[in-house]
Amino acid sequence: MKKLGLVLGAAVLVGLAVLIWFASGWYGSADVEEDTSFIVPQGATLTAVARQLDEEGLIDSSSSFLLRAKILGSGDPIQAGEFLIEAGASPSQILDTFQNGQAIRRFVSIPEGLPSILVWERLMAEDLLTGEVEVPEEGSVLPDTYAFERGESRAEVLARMQAAMDSYLAQAWRKRTGRAVVKSPEEALILASIVEKETAQADERPMVAGALSNRVRIGMMLGADATTIYPITKGKPLGRRIRVSELRDRNPYNTRAVAGLPPGPITNPGRESIAAVLDPAETKALYYVADGTGGHVFAETLEEHNRNAANWRKLRRERGEM
Structure with a gap:
């Protein structure tokens, strides 16, 4: 009887030891020596993932991982x-990461006023994205920072950028005021893209929008150099001075030769520029010229504008820019 008790006691101890060994192989530290990124392919099974973990030396054995996952895992x-x-993650933590963790997110930023050709170049240069996309329609992308995952398609990321623009433009259009001269969301994008290019200072966008809106209202030419350049470079820097022949060319984008809005946006405007053309400043200004500080000085009459322009030319000469 005593011998039987010893045998049973030994069996219990052995069983307990086996149980501890089995549990420690699941909850104890695995072979992850440093923080490691691991890709779970779309549609992959746990068996395939365990095999890959084994091959990369992150677990002791795929078979023991799968057995423990079946008995002890979720x-x-x-x-x-x-x-x-x-680093130091247990097999249990590894499985939980795949089941409930957040995938690593990466980001691509589209600054305000980035033309579509450069949006396309930025997407194509991101080597963690896959697939091809065409240059998006100008004005269709909302400038912002967008998250993506490794292996995601460029088309999916671009679709989110364009859906964001559609959503914001629809929301902003509903809030337009009576001072807005644009007659459609499409016209709002066009005028906002010009505002975006005309000033880099957020606080004066409503004033620039106000002056340009006044010009549209009375049928006056907008006179924006950025629109003249657009057909030549598709939004990229010109890299030289505008030629007289280009200023006189009566193409529909040349707002120094043709009155009214150009036929399409000249860049991807941000939220503030869109909001500015839908709620422009209440002003009688028709003109503006650089003031030397990065902003502009505004004028209601041509006489006043000519004085402001003369002051700007004088300042440029003093700076050695002319």
Whole structure:
């Protein structure tokens, strides 16, 4: 009887030891020596993922990982994406990361006033994205910072950028005031793209929008150099002075030769420029010229504007810019 008790006691101890070993192989630290990114492909099974973990030396054995996952792990499905496995993570933590963790997000930023050709170049240069896209329609992308995951398609990221513009433009259009001269959301984009190029100072966008709106209202030419340049470079820097022949060319984008709005946007305007043309400053100004500080000085009459322009030319001569 005593011998039987010893045998049973030994069996219990052995069983307990096996249980501890089994549990420690799941909850104890795995072979992750440093923070490591790991990609779970779309549609991958846990078996395939375990095999890949084994091949990369992140776990001891795919078979033991799968056995422990079946007995001790959660039955939640694993997610596709790129995940960070932290140094010292246990097999249990690795599985939980794939089931409930956040995939690593990366970001691509589109600054205000970035033309579509440069949006396209930025997307194509991001080597963690996949697939091809055409140059998006000018004015269709809302400048912002967008998150993406490794392996996501460029088309998906671009679609989010364009959906964001559609959403914001529809929202802003509903809030337009009686001072807005644009007759459609499309016209709002066109005028906002000119405002975006005419000033880099956010606080004077409503004034620039007000002056340009006044010009549209009375049928006066907008006189914006950026529109004249657009057909030549598609929004890229010209890299030289505008030629007299280009200023006289009566193409529909040349607002120094043709009255009214050009046929389309000349860049991707940001939220503030769109809001400015839909709620422009209440002003009688028709003219503006650089003031030397990065902003502009505004005028209601041509006589006043000519004086302001003369002051600007004098300042440029003093700076050695002319």
